[in-house]
Amino acid sequence: NAGVTQTPKFRILKIGQSMTLQCAQDMNHNYMYWYRQDPGMGLKLIYYSVGAGITDKGEVPNGYNVSRSTTEDFPLRLELAAPSQTSVYFCASSSGGGKVTEAFFGQGTRLTVV
Amino acid sequence: AQSVTQLGSHVSVSEGALVLLRCNYSSSVPPYLFWYVQYPNQGLQLLLKYTSAATLVKGINGFEAEFKKSETSFHLTKPSAHMSDAAEYFCAVSEGSNFGNEKLTFGTGTRLTIIP
Secondary structure, three states: OOOEEEEOOEEEEOOOOOEEEEEEEOOOOOEEEEEEEEOOOEEEEEEEEEEOOEEEEOOOOOOEEEOOOOOOEOOEEEOOOOHHHOEEEEEEEEOOOOOOOOOEEOOOEEEEEO | OOEEEOOOOEEEEEOOOOEEEOOEEEOOOOOEEEEEEEOOOOOEEEEEEEOOOOOEEEOHHHOEEEEEOOOOEEEEEEOOOOHHHOEEEEEEEEOEHHHOEOOOEEOOOEEEEEEO
């Protein structure tokens, strides 16, 4: 059981470039999330989705976009990379559905914008 | 709105000593509380969770946490530290999907160092 899979693991971008961080889960979870982790700041929610076709902003959405066309996939798009987007990005999923569930996390994508 | 405060960004304990990592929360509804652990260059792994059943929750690797409503706390403890416990620990709160908010809000983390 692969769980939550993120690709790539590492990436260096130049200012102004764009890229998509991929996230896939094989647990048939309804809820999916994107967090960024900065030193000393914990994890901040960027976007989340409660099901295919439904997405919503989290705490720090500026500079990012998401889509959720299938239950399994939740890609995160950076359109014009900026140094402030240098961070470690984590995708997570949970089953939701009216009961307390835990979030399962991917291994992370370390992004550097230069 | 929900929030989490973790006191102490760095904690050092000797191998075999008691581990105590502090977490206080704020929530407008009865919360669900979690402790996650992150090893270097890894994702987050669930240690334990509080779901309004027993107030003393036991997790993996010998960790446990006690929910104290009067103190709005959910501190993490382990009686005897092991070298393999060195990691970063995150406390998180959720209001649960019953309230339309299963999103996790994380604390800023506590890095635990074990002294041989």
